[in-house]
Amino acid sequence: MTLVADRPVAVPTPDTARTPLPRRLSVAVLLLGTAALYLWDLGASGWANAYYSAAAQAGGQSWSAWFFAATDSAGGITVDKTPFAVWVMGLSVRVFGLGPWSVLVPQALAGVGSVWLLYAAVRRWSGHHAGLVAGAALALTPVAALMFRFNNPDAVLVLLLTAAAYATVRAVERASVRWLVLAGALVGFGFLTKMVQAFLVLPAFGLVYLLAAPTSLGKRIAHLCAAVGAVVCAGGWWVAVVELIPSGSRPYIGGSQTDSVLELALGYNGLGRLTGDEVGSVGGGAGWGTASWSRLFGSEMGSEIAWLLPAALLALVALVWLTRRADRTDRTRAAALLWGLWLVVTGAVFSLMDGIIHPYYAVALAPAVAALFGIGAVTVWRDRGDPAAIGFLSAGIAVTALEAWLLLSREDTWLPWLAPLVLGGGLTAAMAVVFVPVLPRVAGRAVAVVALVLCCVAPGMYSVATAAQAHSGALPSVGPSASSGPGGGGGRGGMGGGGMGGLLGAPTPSAELSAAIASGADQYTWAAAVIGSNNAAGYQLGSGVPVLALGGFNGTDPAPTLAKFQRMAANGEVHWYIASSFMQGSTGSDDAHEIAEWVAQNYEATTVGGVTLYDVSR
Structure with missing residues (x-):
């Protein structure tokens, strides 16, 4: 027992007992529903991002092109990313032959895997219901429904980082250096997928282990050093191999000016994304939106990720407040820091970077938003006898309803009845939940279920509408209207140039x-x-x-x-x-x-x- 909010509560322990059949069935429904959403009519998008489809085609024809992620089988030039996502697609092409499905299915399966791993990570510290809500929230995030049906590297990156978060959870439980090294290796492969963006989660993982692992400070520091070594080895071996091969004996490194992976990683895809000083870019910061703390809620990214973002931020505050007097190793506070720092660090970088940024990058925030939403909702519900907890719960429902209304108001003709329904129903549920402590148990649970449905119905329907559209080009976007951003689509009639x-x-x-x-x-x-x-x-x-x-x-x-x-x-x-x-x-x-x-x-x-x-x- 420990003191939380001036009163004794049980410290959460890992939920590792054998799962009852109803719970297993509920997880199966979650995963099957996710698979249906991400796989349904997947081939309608054709080659989706032809840039990566061509690299997968090349990898299916030449092992050398596959290793370097060259855009053609003769090995002229590589894609402007590290190769892991292209490796996955290239292997799929080799096994199943070249076609839209063989190129796109790996990303859809990465989405299902991400939902499952998020459920598993959240369940261990916050229970089955929190894991289920978190998994459903991730599956129904519009930018997730977009990118897990598309062949950009972001889908594989999210899978790797979510797996790394799960490994970190396991590491913290018993101060396990093996699980922590695995987490580091997964982040390293994240670097091999989308370079330094993968490192944005490292402050969260490292600080949570340093603060919450049940062992001495010296061992915690030593374990973290081993994990950093795993990051370097897993992410650096391919870079070292490529840098050691003479430039005339391999493809040119696309996106660099000096034929160097290090230049690409640290420059065009590294610091250049933060400062806007990207040599070789055609736009820079001035062409990709204004850096601002409100960027994630604005017209560029809001519809992609902002639906549950206010509730997630409020949940972070609530979890930190309710565990302010807990022991160092308290699991609820550790979960808040793990997912909260992921969200805050990545969100701050996305908000303030001056270089090239696209709205779909927001998919990297989706696991953290979904986890905080699920953990926060279930935790404050369990603690609903505390006025502070019930206040956080009511406020979370209200801000979610308001945010959904604001986002839906941008749509002129799509389901015009949905915005007032969500706003009116959500605000009513926010008021009703205040009286839950004095309501009969069945009535209180009914209010909670209705409130949860109202929170998820808008992003869920928007995700379905997104999945119902074909997307192609370099800049896909969410929503009920087919859109690929500037230059989307596949070109016209054989005329040169997209x-x-x-x-x-x-x-x-x-x-x-x-x-x-x-x-x-x-x-x-x-x-x-x-x-x-x-x-x-x-x-x-x-x-x-x-x-x-x-x-x-x-x-x-x-x-x-x-x-x-x-x-x-x-x-x-x-x-x-x-x-x-x-x-x-x-x-x-x-x-x-x-x-x-x-x-x-x-x-x-x-x-x-x-x-x-x-x-x-x-």
């Missing part, structure tokens, strides 16, 4: 053009070359043969230089150059555009399927 001049959308080549590109492709290293990775992805997926992405994703990488491309053309390594309109970055290399000018000046143009080609092999 959205924003081929930067954010991939073209869909005609059958005639695809046949022309594929004709005699085995005589060349690359059947074609075109500026920009999305342009190359569209033509490669359409033709099934390697297409070189000049300049990488933004067209600003010095890969290849003009001089090198001239040698490649002279040696007969490239068959076609495909003309396209591609926006030019303000920083980085201009080699790709210099190549375009040189080709136009020195080779004869021909038109196939409405697209201009140059035979540079002659």
Whole structure:
């Protein structure tokens, strides 16, 4: 026993007893429902993000391309991320063949796995019901329904970080260095998925173990040092291998200006994201929204993640308050710190970074928001005899109803009755819950169930509406209307270039053009070359043969230089150059555009399927 809020309560212990059949059935329903939401009509999105689909295609054709996460099987240039998510998709393509399902299913399964691991992590310290609510809240978060049906690396990253949180929970329980090292290794593989973003959870994991693990301070520090070593080894081995291989013997590192993974990790995908100083970018901070503490609630990210965010923040305050006098190893406070620091640190970085940020990044917040919502709701309900707890519960229901009303008010025509229903019903439930301590037990539970349903119905229906839409392009977004952001969609009719001049959308080549590109492709290293990775992805997926992405994703990488491309053309390594309109970055290399000018000046143009080609092999 320990004192919490001036009165004795039992310290929560791990919920590790054999699970009764009804509870197992409820978990099965949760996971089957999640699978249905994430897998239903999954192929409607086609190649989704063609950039990563092309890399998966390349990995399915060449083990070398798979290892480096090259965008084509000949190994011209890599994606501008570390390779783990592409490895998963590439293995799926090798096993099941190339198709939308083989590319997208790994992310859907990652979503189901994330829900299961979140349930398991929350259940151990807060019980079955808290775990169930947390898992359902994650499954019904709109940005989760978007990204677990899409093939960006974020889905795999969330799975790895949620697994790392579960391992941290296990480590804290018995001061287990093995579980803590596993948590570090999982975060390391998170780095191999989306670089330094994975490290945003490390303050939460490290501080919780340092404060709550039941062993001496010296051992806690030693265990954390071992975990840091696991992070470095798991995340650094691939970087070391790539850096040690001479640049001419591997693909160029996409997104870098010096052909270096370290530059990519620390610059373009590292500090550059915080400061906006991203060499090779086509937009920077000025093009991706204004840094602000309100960013997560604004028009850019609000519909993605903000539905339960106010309740999660209020739950964090409530849990810290109710455990303010608890022992150092108190599990409820440890859970609040684990998920709360994850939310606060990651949310602060997303809110204040000046570099490129996309709304769907908010999926990295979803496990923490869902965990705090589930733990907070069940904890204050159990402690509902305390006026402070019932006040937190009532306030949480009210702010959730208000936030849902604000978000739904942005939709002009979609379910216009839902916003007033949620607001009116939620505020009524918030008032009714105040009287729960004096109501009959059955009536009190009915009020709680109604309140929970009202809190989840808006994000749940918005998630279903999101899943019902096909999404493609580089910038998918949530909601009842099909949207892929600027440049979304797959291009039109075989014309060269997707959205924003081929930067954010991939073209869909005609059958005639695809046949022309594929004709005699085995005589060349690359059947074609075109500026920009999305342009190359569209033509490669359409033709099934390697297409070189000049300049990488933004067209600003010095890969290849003009001089090198001239040698490649002279040696007969490239068959076609495909003309396209591609926006030019303000920083980085201009080699790709210099190549375009040189080709136009020195080779004869021909038109196939409405697209201009140059035979540079002659």
